[in-house]
Amino acid sequence: MGKEYDKYCHFVFVCNGKDCCKSGAKDIQKQFSKELKEKGLKASARVIKTKCTGRCKEAPVAIVGQHWLTRVKENQIPAIVDGLVLQKA
Ligand code: FES
Numbered sequence: 001m002g003k004e005y006d007k008y009c010h011f012v013f014v015c016n017g018k019d020c021c022k023s024g025a026k027d028i029q030k031q032f033s034k035e036l037k038e039k040g041l042k043a044s045a046r047v048i049k050t051k052c053t054g055r056c057k058e059a060p061v062a063i064v065g066q067h068w069l070t071r072v073k074e075n076q077i078p079a080i081v082d083g084l085v086l087q088k089a
């Protein structure tokens with residue numbers, strides 16, 4: 001990653017491949033951004049779209065830190081941010 005990413009401490013990668021998009025990846029991405037903003041992490045966390053990560057049968061897929069999250073649902077995102085992002089903030 002380039003220098004423009006140096007200011008971020010946390011990264012959430014959301015697959016935007018075909019199957020994940022069909023399974024709601026765009027909404028997952030928006031919800032992660034909203035949740036990070038609401039928890040005061042907008043300046044230190046970044047949500048990044050990725051191409052297919054190869055786990056299409058488990059769509060939608062996100063990666064937070066070293067954790068692969070599969071079949072992510074919007075209502076899980078507050079707990080994901082609390083558990084995997086805020087605990088390391
Ligand atoms: S489309 Fe997301 S894992 Fe393939």
